[in-house]
Amino acid sequence: MPRRTIKDTDKSRNIQVEVTGELNLDxxxxxxxxxxxxxxxxxxxxxxxxxxxxxxxxxxxxxxxxKAKGCLDVTYWPAGPFFWITIRNYEPEWVHRSGKRLASLMEERLAEF
Known part of the structure; x- marks a missing residue:
């Protein structure tokens, strides 16, 4: 079965991190x-x-x-299981940079489960 993905839009892109184990929300x-x-x-x-x-x-x-502008959005849906980071195109540079770094860190941490 092919891996499902969260789709990008014309206003944002999503970095999906693979979740292989069963992690509850907490x-x-x-x-x-x-x-x-x-x-x-x-x-x-x-x-x-x-x-x-x-x-x-x-x-x-x-x-x-x-107090600064910008927000990094992160979502986890256990039933997928899907974990993704959404970066809206208009967000400040720190959001784009941090989104990539957070995805890498989470890949490392989730590989332990």
Whole structure:
């Protein structure tokens, strides 16, 4: 069966990180916050995306500086399982740079599960 992917749009691109094990939302959040902290990012918001399209997902916003412009969006949907980082085209350079670095760190950490 071919691997499903989260599709990019004309306004953003997604970096999908492979999830091979079964991680519940709390375990994923712990790994994500640890990786983000190592990059100097702070979680600013937790919510969900479309509950119809991705039921029981968790969606986080990370910032380099809570007062600065820009936001890095991260989503985990255990039923997929899908973990992806969304980078909107108009975001500041730190978002693009941090998104790539966070994806690499999460690949390393998720390989341990």
């Amino acid at each position: 375990a994923m959040e712990e790994a994500l916050i640890d990786a983000a902290s190592a990059l100097g990012l702070t979680m600013s918001h937790i919510t969900t995306l479309s509950r119809k399209k991705y039921p029981n997902n968790r969606h986080w916003h990370f910032k380099e500086d809570l």
